[in-house]
Amino acid sequence: MTSARVLERLTAALGDRVVTSPDALDEARADKSGHRSDAPPLAVVEAASIDDVQQTLRIATETGTPVVPRGAGTGLAGGAIASGGEIALSLRSMDRVLEIDENDLIAVVEPGILNGEFGRILAERGLWFAPDPASKEISTVGGNIATNAGGLLCAKYGVTRDAVLALKIVLADGTLMSLGHRSVKGVTGLDLTALLVGSEGILGVIVEATVRVRRAVPGVVTTLAATFPHVTDAAAACSAITAAGIQPAVMELLEPTALAAIHDYLGLEVPTPGRTQIMVQTDGPLSADDARACLAIIEANGGVGEVAANEADGERLLSIRRAMHPAMEKLGHPLIEDVSVPRSALVPMFEAIQEVEREFGISIPTVAHAGDGNLHPNFVYQGDEVPEVIWQAADALFLAAIRLGGTLTGEHGIGILKRRWLEDELGAEQVDLQRRIKATFDPQGLLNPGKVFDPIV
Amino acid sequence: MTSARVLERLTAALGDRVVTSPDALDEARADKSGHRSDAPPLAVVEAASIDDVQQTLRIATETGTPVVPRGAGTGLAGGAIASGGEIALSLRSMDRVLEIDENDLIAVVEPGILNGEFGRILAERGLWFAPDPASKEISTVGGNIATNAGGLLCAKYGVTRDAVLALKIVLADGTLMSLGHRSVKGVTGLDLTALLVGSEGILGVIVEATVRVRRAVPGVVTTLAATFPHVTDAAAACSAITAAGIQPAVMELLEPTALAAIHDYLGLEVPTPGRTQIMVQTDGPLSADDARACLAIIEANGGVGEVAANEADGERLLSIRRAMHPAMEKLGHPLIEDVSVPRSALVPMFEAIQEVEREFGISIPTVAHAGDGNLHPNFVYQGDEVPEVIWQAADALFLAAIRLGGTLTGEHGIGILKRRWLEDELGAEQVDLQRRIKATFDPQGLLNPGKVFDPIV
Known part of the structure; x- marks a missing residue:
């Protein structure tokens, strides 16, 4: 299907949430890695709801159009960069805090809220969210989860994965799926919540997250x-x-x-x-x-x-x-x-x-x-x-x-920039297994193609 | 292939580590769930090395024989119960502590060591391993990892998943694969280490684990x-x-x-x-x-x-x-x-x-x-x-x-006993996705068949 026809279908379904201004398309070509895609995407969809995300992905699947999920575009590995012929799916406008439960120390948020903004809302109640990438004033919680963001406090307070209890994701075909639970413990089936954390947009689009929050640490710093x-x-x-x-x-x-x-x-x-x-x-x-x-x-x-x-x-x-x-x-x-x-x-x-x-x-x-x-x-x-x-x-x-027993990326992810070393760390057999896992979520290979793994040629 | 021929091949490869005494076969039919399989397995392989595990699984794959990985048999959901025609693969004899690094607070262990025994070895150095299921004196660290065991200390010190940095696993076809790393942080590719924790033996056999240990908490309890x-x-x-x-x-x-x-x-x-x-x-x-x-x-x-x-x-x-x-x-x-x-x-x-x-x-x-x-x-x-x-x-x-926003199993797993409720919690679409992930690891469905998911009929 031609790009024009895809754009027509997106606009029919999503109206002015489909943005094609040169500025918006240009912005979606880059992140903070310094990398820039070869050509602008065909559109940026500014999703305002889970339904918007589902509609976008249904159209993408029906038309075979690749989709690049994107938060605030602050990634450092090129993981959210959109190229020609792709839809950039921005979650940035889905930025509400849906719930804060002070007794269970749980919050439910949309993916687009900035980490720093979320922190200020929690601070009003004497709570905080441990994941604190250096970019926290400009990066989104959804992006932090998609990259399993690290930060300054990880050694003591854990990485982002440790703070995520449940996720709602939309699969490439538009299916909405709930992973995890609100309880501290839970071992029903495979731990897909943990698998999605750090998956860099290649398995599903994170549209809601239930995270652990903490009470302010007593005493002075x-x-x-x-x-x-x-x-x-x-x-x-x-x-x-x-x-x-x-x-x-x-x-x-x-x-x-x-x-x-x-x-x-x-x-x-x-x-x-x-x-x-x-x-x-x-x-x-x-x-x-x-x-x-x-x-x-x-x-x-x-x-x-x-x-x-x-x-x-x-x-x-x-x-x-x-x-x-x-x-x-x-x-x-x-x-x-x-x-x-x-x-x-x-x-x-x-x-x-x-x-x-x-x-x-x-x-x-x-x-x-x-x-x-x-x-x-x-x-x-x-x-x-x-x-x-x-x-x-x-x-x-x-x-x-x-x-030295370490890894080529502690917290930024592979994205585009580190693909060429993936096999050095994981070995060919594991890369192949990971590709096959990706295919179970996204058989057509439409979600963030060319990220993490080399494009299939 | 007949069971007799499978047994012959196992014995040729593994000698007296292939056990067929009625007592051993009978023991492998049960765990602490109260459930008992219909018939004894064809053999218990008492693996003494990674190579033993690989040989067993290669023979299993070549002969289409199901394999049930097993630690100390203390599970409470029937997850390690072996039935007729299956090989029970016991990791219990692989029980060495391979390394304790007091500076990095890391230990490398074989899967068969008892949690309590590991704890005593660590205590001599003023260290401890946080996962503490009530069964810790009788359950293995490998079994704790395979079920993402909980315990009494989880609310404060995390579940088993939080303590696992890296795993060596053997896939159904005998391939040895290293997941994770020794560093606190690491986001290279999909987090298969986290996916394996709690996977109840259906994805791969855990043959070595690199875990976080802690310094003894100062002060009195x-x-x-x-x-x-x-x-x-x-x-x-x-x-x-x-x-x-x-x-x-x-x-x-x-x-x-x-x-x-x-x-x-x-x-x-x-x-x-x-x-x-x-x-x-x-x-x-x-x-x-x-x-x-x-x-x-x-x-x-x-x-x-x-x-x-x-x-x-x-x-x-x-x-x-x-x-x-x-x-x-x-x-x-x-x-x-x-x-x-x-x-x-x-x-x-x-x-x-x-x-x-x-x-x-x-x-x-x-x-x-x-x-x-x-x-x-x-x-x-x-x-x-x-x-x-x-x-x-x-x-x-x-x-x-x-x-109430919870789960049907906080720490015991699904095994056989809770299969019938799996879909109530996860939904049919997620169960289907999980089955397909299982198939990427184990296309023939030989690893712990009938556990977690209903048998395919």
């Missing part, structure tokens, strides 16, 4: 910052803190190039040029004791640190970390990598990064969620295309992470 | 017991404790018939006949404060309670709860149900149980993991067959749990 002469000393201190059994809520590491770029972006003077910084935040009733214990370990590892005077000062320190992405964007196009290794392997992973810097003659500004071994090495390039040398350097990084 | 005139008051107190934001490590509820049966079994006098008891255990540095806060809520809800003098007294109280299953077995054949509801629905769920007792004229001794809304109503019957009236009563219970 204590923040400390420390600097180290070498990045490996800082990494060793972080590993030593977790090995000592302390569970910081946040433990972030910024090596010198990252630190300098952020301070430059924020118009601030770098506290101690050339040194690596870590920021540790402890919470709970014993947060001050925990922070002191961290400081002792930091000093034993050659660091010099100080506890922030109050929560506001602490938040200011953390906001420096959160400015990493815009700081990189100011320098050029950042390709943000996302390797994750066992916590004890932080030092060899940083050594591997330094080796890649030397080998390829490039600088790799890096921040790490050091509490859970998740590193974000940034490759900054100019122009529209990722230079081949950067792909080669990234390749070396990925293989190092896998060799 | 505080235990309190309280009694209430009515079960619904006790349930309301439990809901109020969680709603207040207190996170007990353990919160168990025993209604009067259960309490009386356990005390009778242990040869003890029931503390207060006719009353419902709850046992609450708090841990962490503030455990005493938390226990006092629980006691205040208990008293406000009409309960009378007392904090145990010390940890030993507390453990004695908990051992009463752990004696529930043998106490029921003394009375006859127990059919242990396993509904789970949102925590705030504990009261209506207990009301539903009482209504079923009245309607069917039976007594349903019940204990509950009240901290997470998981109830175990027990139906005790005499003779070999579950009487039809009990199935009808169970049916009424399941539908009540689903109506």
